[in-house]
Amino acid sequence: MNYQKEALPIPDLSGQSVGDGRFKLVELIGFGASGTVYRALDTQSDPLDPVYFAIKCLPNTELSQDSLAWQQREIACHWLVSRSSSPHICKLHQIIEEGLYMYFVLDYCPGGDLFTAIKLRTYEGNVSLIKKVFIELLDGVRACHSAGVYHRDLKPENILCVEPGLGIRVADFGLSTTKLVSREFNVGSWDYLSPECNFETESPHYSSLHSDIWSLGIILVNMVSGRSPWGPATPSDRNFRKYINNPDFLLEVLPISRSFNEILKQIFHLRESARISLSRLREEIINLDTFYPSEADLCNAS
Incomplete structure (x- = not known):
């Protein structure tokens, strides 16, 4: 998808890798008020059967006390539901903190919303x-x-x-x-x-x-x-x-x-x-x- 870069809350990180190089941010697939979402390739997966995740990128610095509290609550709640065996929850698999950003590694749902x-x-x-x-x-x-x-x-x-x-x-x-x-x-x-x-x-x-x-x-x-x-x-x-x-x-x-x-x-x-x-x-x-x-x-x- 093509997004106007001036509309993004943080810079477009497409093409970069995170998680010590494991996940490559292939393309920007969405954004919200405070972050962006990418389709990401798991480079450790089989090249003949590649595995993709959605990675949500959020700022990790200069957060207000309220914003930090909401972010911590979101993480805690998402971890709790991700333990469920239900196939009908978008699971949180990993959180990566690198540089200015925090990355949530999530199930990739290519069918939209x-x-x-x-x-x-x-x-x-x-x-x-x-x-x-x-x-x-x-x-x-x-x-x-x-x-x-x-x-x-x-x-x-x-x-x-x-x-x-x-x-x-x-x-x-x-x-x-x-x-x-x-x-x-x-x-x-x-x-x-x-x-x-x-x-x-x-x-x-x-x-x-x-x-x-x-x-x-x-x-x-x-x-x-x-x-x-x-x-x-x-x-x-x-x-x-x-x-x-x-x-x-x-x-x-x-x-x-x-x-x-x-x-x-x-x-x-x-x-x-x-x-x-x-x-x-x-x-x-x-x-x-x-x-x-x-x-x-x-x-x-x-």
């Missing part, structure tokens, strides 16, 4: 594919929770794919926590935040686990319909306000079946402790006949 697959309408109308991919995502998040880690920034951009739209890997643990009860508000991406995660609720705390379940529900609606049910889950958002007043609002505005609507109501329960569990949600998705309305449903709606 879930956001791209949703944007390309990969899933819309394909019930079996939605089920397969979403259950993989559920299993990845369940493995994180079993390891005592709560993601807090689940969104399509942070879900990677081994192949385009397939082979799910939960990634980016920059906002994750090991605290089941959180007092850090507005952590995550606005449209995927649970309502109790917003400081406007004036609650002293919220459940990190149940907040992740809410985010998964938004992602599932994205996959099924290609859109989000509302913007931020606050009363100031018109669509969310309509949902508060009418729990069947989504049935009226989205092309979904009544049975799927019942599942969504369990995910988007306004009382966080009443939300469906991940294990129960998995069962409901497996047993669901379709996400989409039948001809009879469409006739009744008209």
